[in-house]
Amino acid sequence: MMVSAIVINNLSFSFDDGQELFRQLSLQVNRGEWLSLVGRNGSGKSTLMRLILGLETPSSGTIKVAARLGAVFQNPEDQFIGATVEDELAFGLENQQIKPELMPNKIKETLQEIGMSDYAKSSPDQLSGGQKQRVAIGSALILNADVLFFDEATSMLDPLARESIINLIGKLHKQNPNLTIINITHDPDEILWGQRAVVLEKGKIIADEPAKVLMSDIDFLHHHQLGETFVSKLVSKINQKRSLNRKIPSSIISQKELLSWLLNSNK
Amino acid sequence: MNNIFGRFLPTDSLLGKLDPRTKIVIDFFFVIILLFANSWLTYGILIFFVAFAIYCSKIPIKVFWLGLRSILSLVILMMLIQLLLTAPSDQSDILISFGWLRISSTGLINSIIIALRFFLMIFMTTVLTVTTPSTSIADGISSLLKPLSKIGLDTKTFALLISMTLRFVPILSDEFSTIVDAQRSRGLSLKTGSIVKRTKTLIPMIIPLISVAFKKALTLADTMEIRGFIDAKSRTSFHQLKFQKIDLIVLIIFTVISFSIVYFSYAKL
Numbered sequence: 412m413m414v415s416a417i418v419i420n421n422l423s424f425s426f427d428d429g430q431e432l433f434r435q436l437s438l439q440v441n442r443g444e445w446l447s448l449v450g451r452n453g454s455g456k457s458t459l460m461r462l463i464l465g466l467e468t469p470s471s472g473t474i475k476v477a478a479r480l481g482a483v484f485q486n487p488e489d490q491f492i493g494a495t496v497e498d499e500l501a502f503g504l505e506n507q508q509i510k511p512e513l514m515p516n517k518i519k520e521t522l523q524e525i526g527m528s529d530y531a532k533s534s535p536d537q538l539s540g541g542q543k544q545r546v547a548i549g550s551a552l553i554l555n556a557d558v559l560f561f562d563e564a565t566s567m568l569d570p571l572a573r574e575s576i577i578n579l580i581g582k583l584h585k586q587n588p589n590l591t592i593i594n595i596t597h598d599p600d601e602i603l604w605g606q607r608a609v610v611l612e613k614g615k616i617i618a619d620e621p622a623k624v625l626m627s628d629i630d631f632l633h634h635h636q637l638g639e640t641f642v643s644k645l646v647s648k649i650n651q652k653r654s655l656n657r658k659i660p661s662s663i664i665s666q667k668e669l670l671s672w673l674l675n676s677n678k
Numbered sequence: 679m680n681n682i683f684g685r686f687l688p689t690d691s692l693l694g695k696l697d698p699r700t701k702i703v704i705d706f707f708f709v710i711i712l713l714f715a716n717s718w719l720t721y722g723i724l725i726f727f728v729a730f731a732i733y734c735s736k737i738p739i740k741v742f743w744l745g746l747r748s749i750l751s752l753v754i755l756m757m758l759i760q761l762l763l764t765a766p767s768d769q770s771d772i773l774i775s776f777g778w779l780r781i782s783s784t785g786l787i788n789s790i791i792i793a794l795r796f797f798l799m800i801f802m803t804t805v806l807t808v809t810t811p812s813t814s815i816a817d818g819i820s821s822l823l824k825p826l827s828k829i830g831l832d833t834k835t836f837a838l839l840i841s842m843t844l845r846f847v848p849i850l851s852d853e854f855s856t857i858v859d860a861q862r863s864r865g866l867s868l869k870t871g872s873i874v875k876r877t878k879t880l881i882p883m884i885i886p887l888i889s890v891a892f893k894k895a896l897t898l899a900d901t902m903e904i905r906g907f908i909d910a911k912s913r914t915s916f917h918q919l920k921f922q923k924i925d926l927i928v929l930i931i932f933t934v935i936s937f938s939i940v941y942f943s944y945a946k947l
Contacts, residue, residue: 461900464900464904465903466900466903466904480904481904481905482900482901482904484897484900484901486897488849489893489894489897489898489901490897490898490901491845492842492845492898492901492902493811493813494686494811494812494813494814494841494844494845495686495688495811495813497916498811498813498916498917501813501916502902502905502907503905503906504914504916505913505914505915505916506905506906506907506908506913507906508912508913508914509914510914511914511915511916511918514916532688533688534685534686534687534688534811536685536848537688550905551904551905554905554906
């Protein structure tokens, strides 16, 4: 039986200027799920995250959270409080009034988990964007967060750093089956890393489907101005130009699927 | 790196190993002692002390120069004010006379002293901030101000405020450089036109900086809240301050230097 990590019931929310964003919104996120929250700018993704995190107060409705929450924001620079990486990880422990003698071990373990063991004494200014995001992830993990929010956490990174961060999230999710990931993203390829995708438009959920199903629905993606995956675009270009003897099925949206289809078609 | 003030540069140096309280106390009293100096001998001792501190920090002098460069125009302005507004004590004191403008040797010496005091002060505070993480500075201040908590002063919050301010100085400085570059690329120039025009040019650079500062502060507040921050009073501290033998030795050396400065200053009088 699926255990819920977050249950939102009939949530309504309006901004201070009276503009309504959510009306009677309901959503359930299961423990261990990787959910991608998708939608155009202003659709309410980040506000929904802020409401769940308790940073905003709903006008009505309930948000039940049966987990410890952590969040990683877009710009890692804005999230640093500590002067060194270990100070940064210690910040949350200090707030939880953990005894100082217990902190070094917890910090060491977290640094290993995020692959930053060699940077304990480094200043955040000396780190690359990807390394800074790793530390931001570590800051949430050290507090035993069961639900990790990523608010466009890879959008400011170069392609290599982006890949390394998404791989790290994947590794953490694999290692801990109870870890719930809620990834707010505009990147179509990143959506495929998750199992489920929820599309928001003007504060309403317009799609809640398995990620693969959503990303295969090219008409829906075009209609709502959501991007296609790189492979999906490539497949449609190849099919248009008739460069191959036969058409590649449009359901092929990931590199893995394309490679497997190409290998099989050559047999 | 435009501004190194508030930036921590980790090195395996003697100064990096000192208790932050030792460095804070030395920095505080150094500024007072600097006001006592009144001869080339006393200034010489202070220059030697600062140079030795820089050497012990293992941070290249070039880095300190970078920090100084950003406030150089302010120092030059202060020197000019001293140079132009110090009246000559007598006719023999006048070095250059041109109409109403008279530059005296007293004015020249005063302007050099002002610049020297400024440089030494900046160098000493930079030595503290580059060798000590802002969180350790906060712990040090909090520990030094502990007696004041008995009269109801929230020293932990005060220390955390200082730590975060120090942390944000270089970030906002970098942000300002980006804004300046962005505005310059659109044709705004700080180097041409009258002083009034140049001052007006600063407005489109300062307003975005204030906006960015607010945005960053709000994100940081969210981050702190998510990570369980309620108030500074109830927090534990990762850094356990240890006053070691080396701290005592450094404090004794500084005390001897301080007394020698006071002695030589009065001996001259």
